[in-house]
Amino acid sequence: MSEYLKRGNLLWEGSRMMLPEHKQAIRAQNEQEKRVEAPLLDEQELEELGIIAMESLSYALPVHVVYWEDGYYRKLIATVERVDEQQKRVTFRVSEECSMPINIRSLKSMERI
Template sequence: MSEAIHLRRGNKLWEANFILPEQKEALRDLEKEESKVPQPMLDEQELYELGLVAHDSLKHTLDVKVTYWDKGFYKDVVGIVGHIDHQGGRFKLSVGEEYTWVDIDKLSHIERI
């Protein structure tokens, strides 16, 4: 009788550790979804101060580290502000030969390097 109990326990342990690839992917997606953060909401004073740093980078070709929100996650990029599009509410950040546009309303932080 103790063997039957042992086999059942063994099967339950095996079943608990067995996961289908689809289930694993769904769990990964769920963890990613739960780790998302809300879009930052900066006040006018914070935006003004970040704008000063961006203008310094543009005027003096200084490297800056930009932190911005993208689809629930914060991303960091180091580069030089190459253009500020006031009407479009964004700025162009040059990273070597590449560049990326950053929307000002998704901006979290800019710091001089």
């Protein structure tokens, strides 16, 4: 038997390939595995978020916000512009012309800067 055939699996190594559909499916599966569930906060955490939000609203202090959106956590630095208790939303002022409403149930954490 020749040395070429004794190399084990290397004989078939050149015939392996990945179709674009396979690559796309692998990427989609990896993205799906990175997704996280929406946060569930208890009463104490909600109260702490409320205190920080009201301080930011009263004194225009910037806060670092982590919130959940479509399976991923997003980060934001802004000031609280409005707290709507009926619709359970907090509106953050990101820049002079841009404000962003976020559902209270989507908030994970809020820290003073």
